Amino acid sequence: MTINKARLAVALSSLMLAGTVQAKEKLYLFNWTEYMDPEIISAFEDKYxxxxxxxxxxxxxxxxxxxxxxxxxxxxxxxxxxxxxxxLIDTGLVQALNVEQLDNIDNVMEQFRDPAYDPGARYSVPYQWGTTGIVYNTETFPEAPSSWSLVFDPDVNAGYPFSVVTDGQVNLGSACAYLGKGFDCTEVDDWKEAARLLIETKGRKNFSGFTDGTPTLQQLARGVAHVGMSFNGDYLHFKEESPEAFRNLAFMIPEEGAEMWVDSMMIPVDAPHPELAHKFINFLLDAEVGAQLSNYNYYSSPNEAAEPYLDHVLTIPPVKPTDEEMSVLRFTPSLAGEKLQVFQQLWSEVQSR
Structure with a gap:
């Protein structure tokens, strides 16, 4: 009986111990590739x-x-x-933020506190901002013009493989800019003209397809493509990591105009851990953490308090555009309703032709 009682006591003790061991809470982050410093993730995991x-x-x-x-x-x-x-707001896919849980919200730069795309910043907090431009091989094009003609004019690029990004609005905006309509064009007739140009561009023998920013840079580094569209931070990140592979590659903002963008953090409407999500956003809004993020991915920080901690390379082109470049950069317009439907129809036609 003594042995049985001892065994029973051990068994009960083990059950009680097992009951106190709980799996760690998880935060599920859905982000662009190559966009987050692993050390920031580790620091957040350790802190919470x-x-x-x-x-x-x-x-x-x-x-x-x-x-x-x-x-x-x-x-x-x-x-x-x-x-x-x-x-995302109009379709009900995201929830409003609880700013009372964001102690560091005042670190956001003034220009991002009441953005046109989210009045009052009720649903979004800026993550990083940057530009979309052309990356090209300087040996292939030693006298390349600062122009979209490197993509859209067959006389300028007669036979070297090139690609464009998969984003329809960025493509239509780039074609509009080349045609003199402005990157942020929204007139349907301008879109139709831009769509025709994109269809003609697709039909050229040296068009290698729709390729997003990071894969484009990889193709350029291997010499598979000679011209492509990518992002300033990605370009610099890869150049710093592989200087020899990127020795003959340059980033350029076309003089006709190009995209300036802001990526934001948002919480989906049915997020499994919304309180933890607020903690993560607040963590990234810390001055030093915000600088660490930009120092890692080479994009501009919307965090004013982070500026003293930024590496020098983030204060010069291509990360920080020149005044001349800033004058031609435009935000991609937000579309809704009939305009969105018209755009989607035109973009579907471009893709299918």
Whole structure:
């Protein structure tokens, strides 16, 4: 009996101990690739004794489709570009923020506190901002013009492989800019003209397809492509990591105009851990953490308090555009209703032709 009681006591003790061991809470982050410093993730996990599970997307369309197919209940934080913010709000895929849980919210720069894409910043907090331009091989094009003609004019690029990004609005905006309509064009007739140009561009033998920013840089580094569209931070990040592979590659803002964008942090409407999501946003709004993020991914910080901690390379081009470049940069416009439907029809036609 004594042995049996002892065994019973051990068994009960083990059960009680097992009952006290709980799995760590998880934060589910849905972000662009190569966009987050792993050390920031580790620091957040250590501070709050949680695990961060990261998933990635390569385009806003991919992210939006994922949320529409059930992702709004699978992720705690998403990082869309500014022109998708109104669409996410209007479709009810995101929830309003509780600013009382964001002690560091005052660190956000003034120009991002009441953005046109989210009046009052009720749903979004800026993550990073940057530009979309052309990356090209300087040996292939030693006298390349600062122009979209490197993509759209067959006389300027007669035979070298080139690509454009998968984002329809960025493509239509770039074609509009080349045609003199402005990157942020929204007139349907201008869109139709731009769509015709894109269809003609697709038909050229040296068009290598639709390729997003990071894969484009990889193709350029291997010599598979000689011209492509990518982001200033990604370009500099890869150049710093592989200087020899990027020795003959340059980033350029076309003089006709190009995209300036802001990526924001938002919380899906049915996020499994909204309080933890607020803690994560607040953590990234810390001055030193905000600087650490930019120092890692080479994009501009919307965090004013982070500026004293930024590396010098973030204060000069291509990360910080020149005054001349800033004068031609435009935000991609947010679309809704009939305008969105017309755009989607035109973009579908471009893709299918």
């Amino acid at each position: 004794d949680v695990d961060v599970v990261q998933n990635y997307f390569n385009s806003n369309g991919e992210m939006f489709a994922k949320l529409n197919s059930g992702g709004a209940s699978q992720y705690d934080i998403i990082v869309p570009s500014h022109y998708f913010v109104p669409r």
